Amino acid sequence: MITTNNLTKKYGDFTALNQLSLTVNPGEIYCLLGANGAGKSTTINLLLGFLKPTSGVALINGKDVATNTISTKKDIAYIPENLMLYPTLTAVENLDYFSGIGGQKLPKETLESLLSQAGLQSDAFYKRTGAFSKGMRQKVGIAIALAKEAKALLLDEPTSGLDPKASNEFGRLLQGLKQNNVAILMATHDLFRAKEIATNIGIMKNGKLLEQFVSDEISLPVLEETYLKTMNYKELAV
Template sequence: MTPSLEARSLSLVRDGNVVLNQVSFTAAPGEVYALLGGNGAGKSTTLLTFLGFLQPSGGKVLVGGREVAADIEAARAQIAYLPEAASLYGHLDAYENLSYFLDLAGRKVTRAAIDAALDQVALPHAARTRRMQAFSKGMRQKTAIALALLRDTPILLLDEPTSGLDPVAIDEFHDMVKALAAAGRTVLMVTHDVYGACQVADRVGLLRGGRLVGSFEAAEGQRIDTETVHAAFAEREAA
């Protein structure tokens, strides 16, 4: 099976600094791959290379088996991207924000479809017609997650997706991600949350200083051991 996402010896140098150094991994259809690391590890940079916003200094990234640099727009058409701080318009309500950004993406959806996505992320009905400027960070994040779902792409890129969510909402989000993977989507999630990565991912890659320094995989029917990953994460961060 051709991986949906693949980094092959990916390296990136910016302003003389090595941001990514020979990073290699794959993520297949139906799989959740978590890239775990602290601040400055290169996690978000990796996502931006898959979107074609940053060009590798060495190696390559592929989407659907095709190098991103060969056709950036074709790669982006397969991906829904959820940034850590989604840019939503404060003077618009949830319906208006979603309709606007979906129109920009060339995707027409009904209000019923929007409601179904907002139900999926558990945004209260009473909040959906309020202006976004009155939303908490968690409510804005739920709206942004709904937008990513409504793009209905085979690949999801998630940058610190549970930022601002309360513990119950985080558990609900992880369940949703696992359901999306079970339906065949590919999910690449970058995070500094060891517990969250181990709870939701099939495989975890530990990134530090731009290098992939560890890899962890769940045994069949089980989760990745949190204590093992946490020990490796703490050791690498202290190094």
């Protein structure tokens, strides 16, 4: 569903992403771990078509994103690190607009149901989102993804800044989407959450994918140690 083949992005002499190859199948959650500047967000931006690759290909549902920028968007939902909504519109209105942009015409009841599925309290449905917390906005983002019935979900550090409860709720929502056969690629710093929800985990550094694991085959302490070693934080490794 989500595939990259030798995907490379250079800015002059600087290589932001170096020959990344990975695949996320339907019903899988792939977590990309790495420090800032590792190339995680670049990967997501290339998969969204926001950036053009220097070489290699990014495929969504078998279609090259670079040459099918608009049509591949039909299959993707995206939740950025700090998902922002229109503050003067209510949650329902935001969902209605963004799903409308994605080509969906949904009745009010469906919009409410989607927000409910995404975990938003019903008393917040008709409140302006200007006063929403980040967790509440992320839930609207999930509702947008649900409305789109996206086959692929790209998340760029969605849990950063969320309190543990909100982060936990968010993880559960992703598990739900996984069970609906959505292919999920998530860039994150959160090793604990990655281990909890991912089917596959990759560790990136300086634009390269250095390590890949099947989540069930690695324990959290080993993952943490491997991560720290990979990042050259040897003094912190056990």
